[in-house]
Amino acid sequence: MEQANEDSAGLRWLFVDLNAFFASVEQQMNPDWQGRPVIVRPAMSEYTGAIAASYESKAWGVHTGMRVSEARKLCPGLIVAEARPDLYVAVHKKIMAEIDRHVPVWKVGSIDECSCELLGPERQEANAVALARRIQAGILENVGDCLRSSIGLAPSRFLAKTACGMKKPAGLTILRANELPGPLLDLPLSKYPGIGPRMRLRLEAAGVADTAGLWTMSARQARAVWNSIEGERIWRGLHGLDSEPTPEKPPASISHSHVLAQAMRTPDKARAVARRLVVKCGARLRRMGLTGASLTLHLDMGPKATPRSDRRGWETAAMSCPVAPTQDTFALLTALDVLWRKVEPELEAGRLSYVGVGVHGLKSRDAFETDLFDTGPDQGGEAPSLRLSQALDALNRRYGKDTVSIGPKAGLPEFIGAKIAFTRIPEAEDFWE
Template sequence: MEQADTQQDGGANLRWLFIDLNAFFASVEQQLNPDWRGRPVIVRPAISEYSGAIAASYESKAFGVRTGMQTAEARRLCPDLIVAEARPDIYVQIHKQIMKEIDRHAPVWKVGSIDECSCELSGSERQEANAVTLARRIQAGIMKNVGECLRSSIGLAPSRFLAKTACGMKKPAGLTILRANELPGPLLDLPLSRYPGIGSRMRERLAAAGVTDTAGLWAMTAKQARAVWNSIEGERIWRGLHGLDSEPTPEKPPASISHSHVLAQDMRTAEKARAVARRLMVKCGARLRRMGLTGAGISLHLDMGLKGAPRSWDTTGLNRAVAPTQDTFALLAALDHLWRRVEPGLEAGRLSYVGVGVHGLKSVAAFEADLFDIGPDQGGQARSLRLSQTLDALNQRYGKDTVSIGPKAGLPDYIGAKIAFTRIPDEADFYE
């Protein structure tokens, strides 16, 4: 059957369609603000000139602005730049509309991140003319039914890896086809940095093995790739590059949850930074309970701006073990212990970033109490845990921070609710 399909599609073996939304966050802002269309826009996560852009429109990229660039530098390059504050809940809503639209044309096989997904082609969809028609229909459908500013790029290829690679070769609104019977030809001029999963550290390891370009990567054996990566991932990438798929990587339960926040200038005091850290830990506690997990340790990470100034430290990360818990009050007590350790070294105006995490996650059902110590949650009956659960219910019903632990301290609405590359927040994240 596979041989018949290969003959029918002329040897191209197009099995996957990968779609990426171009400059997604910035495009959403242009869609929702018609006066911004055709103008340079960046989106930043916090009201700070030191905050890095999490998205840059193509109009801003024409001035040299790029994702990750500090707002102040972006303004210098582009004096007419429009700076938007991130609205993660809106981006998640638009993401869901886009996935629904794509699913109207082809079943979404996997959502890779908030701005990308893959679809497996089947039957006549694998014929190149039909695959191209499908791709163009998806692109047009998103712009017509979700938003005219929401352009997308699509890659068609024999493997998921190559389809994602192809997707990034023509932006914005591109369509790139990588055919099995033409490999590696169209890839030979592509630098290693353009392949998914090959970051700067891996390029260093490849260079140490004598591989500096696509030709060298193609010439490796699967065994050699596995040795360079020192994991099965090397073989997966080798197979993907050669147009072969591998079994999907098994989904692993989360080992930790974390939240962080870049501090605006007026938040860079010890008192306000502590309020941010505590609010982030409250959010971690609510997520633990929603996910049915306990944590056995917490972490606190702080940055104090640019390096080089005479001070005792620029960045620090501290950890503290706790008895397995999902009780916000127990987590806050542990956080206060860490904060007392760092507070003497804090410098007003310099503290730029706060991050907290909970580690050692396990299902509540997997918790085994010690014979003489049933832990801070007391088998789910601790008064403070039950109070935490009551706060969850009130905030879910009436809105975030309807009831809060301590003063709100003028914190931003979206504190801790950023969108990570590998995780799309649940709607509940914006109400915790």
Template sequence: MEPPLPHPDPAQLRWLFIDLNAFFASAEQQMNPDWRGKPVIVRPAPSEYSGAIAASYESRPYGIRTGTRVSEARKLCPDLIVAEARPDVYVKLHKQIMAEINLHIPVFKVGSIDECSCELQGPERIEANAVALARRIQDGIKKNVGECLRSSVGLAPSRFLAKTACGMKKPDGLTILRLHELPAPLLDLPVSDFPGIGRRMQQRLAAAGIHDTQGLWAMSPKQARAVWNSVEGERIWRGLHGLHTELPPEQAPASIGHSHVLAAEMRTPEKTRAVARRLLVKCGARLRRMGVTGGVLGLHIEMEGADRYERRRGERVAVQCHLDPTQDTFALLAALDGLWRQAAPVLKRGRPNTVGVNILNLKPRAAFEADLFSDGPDMNGNAPSLRLSQAMDELNKRFGKDTISIGPNAGLPAYIGAKIAFNRIPDEEDFWE
């Protein structure tokens, strides 16, 4: 019997994943030419106790990384440039970058503000062509969007492996993981380098006797599903082995919320309350823009002593209340007053560090079925305060944020509530709401 013919495409490259390197810091260097080639970090709030949300590659030799406390970073590098985060600038650059990538290959999925995946088609799957495509994208971003905006690219048979490859060589890296060479190129990676394996998942893997990539590779799909306690384990197993997996269906958000790390001068009960109210005003505008109502309001406050980067928690208060389904800012603010009274005793015992609000039990306003005893959410859209809220939305959209505000906003941060989260890129509306 003759041996089988070799596969014409043993590498089986199907995915291209691109990640912008130190994106926020690189964006600041792009917008400030005098900062290029110098150590730069970006902080989320004007506080020496906050952690860097981005660190330029020039700051890395000093031991500065994402999460390094600002005060510590200044000690490590006396010439360090500390930039205040500008989410609107980063969102604008993100859109320009995605537009540039789309000129070369359609963007399949935007993973976060600094990364996306693209599916290779036809001749693009030939390795030489895939490499040339990757280089064109990297060069196009630098030439047409900004020379400081370096990126790394991963090419692999699965999205999971392409994302893994993307992180193996930074900055300006290009890494290829070929199906017929697996798992050899992966075995030196710690399990924490794989997407979706955070600290808690590492603990669960360790409890199952899996401490390295060799053990992760040797798992069966059934074992992976059991360790993850969900189908996600099987998805990760398939991705690790270079097999295609359909993305889980998109689900409507179950909640919305905003939080804010308070600057030192804002850490009083009165100013913290003003920040909480402003965050809730933004939530109300988002509810109306999304066409949904909320049925539960939550307030959470962390006191000084908490440090998310060192995983140290200060005293924390979290309170909730149920609402008649609403998207009315004035109804939400009235409910917040009640929650604030519950939180007040904790505020007497120290200084607040972080404040946040969230709205849960979201439902489409149009889905509400009125009965004989109720006009439904917000009087079927005719509540005077709701109509006032809607009028304020229109004025602020037309003339700029806080053209009309509920109470004074003097001293509140410019970007309050417009935070870029890992899984959420602010909409343009976030910057005027």
């Protein structure tokens, strides 16, 4: 039945990408910023990198990842916005609801992109194009007129995502099965999803330097170059064929991190940030019904303030501390104290730039079988400090974040640890934990 609805273009997937999403949301929320160069930074620091850049700023050579101080030099009148992850998540949900009104969202890839499977008459090119235009118009009319989107239509998910990036902003690109690989032959390998700098080096070592070389490889050769099934998935996607979705694995760790603003770059304030991040990890463990068996602390430091010093010190440090399987915030904070004492002699005010914590060795709390000699993690869930952690969760959930906090808040930023990662969109709970 599906075959009868298809034409020679063989379109089966529609991919949506929100253009310069965070910066566009800021322009939408601030009408005076519309049409002006905007970047979004994760912390109040001139040395942090932009996490989004509007197209008006890109015209001056500004790009995502560029240091804020450098962007200011390039772009006169640059507006620098502080990241508001709760706002971006709320707008993301409105956009996904608008897309879903036109066609079911098959998978949300990240906060600014999603893929949709075309079914029945939607696979005919004229209908697919009309659908794409309705989605673009619906987002502008019903969510925000600054929220432009690019859409790719193609026979495979891989090609639909590739097409989506070929024309921005507000583009609509079609890659037809009966024209492959023609429209792709001038596309650099760097423009394909999943082909980063390291993989390009491996492809070059295998004699593949362009799309033509990638196209003529066999599936077996691609698998050998990638040294995994992923190479075959990309080969199939490039040829307009889909593969079974990669099974989702249970999380191996959870983590939170924060780029320190200049005012927070002292050992005491950095420690307060680390403690706050551990509190978020503990709350997430309990919400997810998991325990962790080790805690990792990661610190980034800038160059020495005294270059003549013989002791250079270190620029980054990462160390771990094992813990008995737990979801108790207080047990994790005790482990953090052990790690902090190890690094404290090396810390210097002004050099700290980033703090991250992670909990590893995750396991479902229900997976532990108790016996006469072992009650399981956290005394079978009855440890007094765990009960206290759970009570804090309930109070903060009901009355708002930090209604009750562990230790002083020390002027911590509002959204500490609630970072939007490429593969993870924060849940609503992330903003009160």
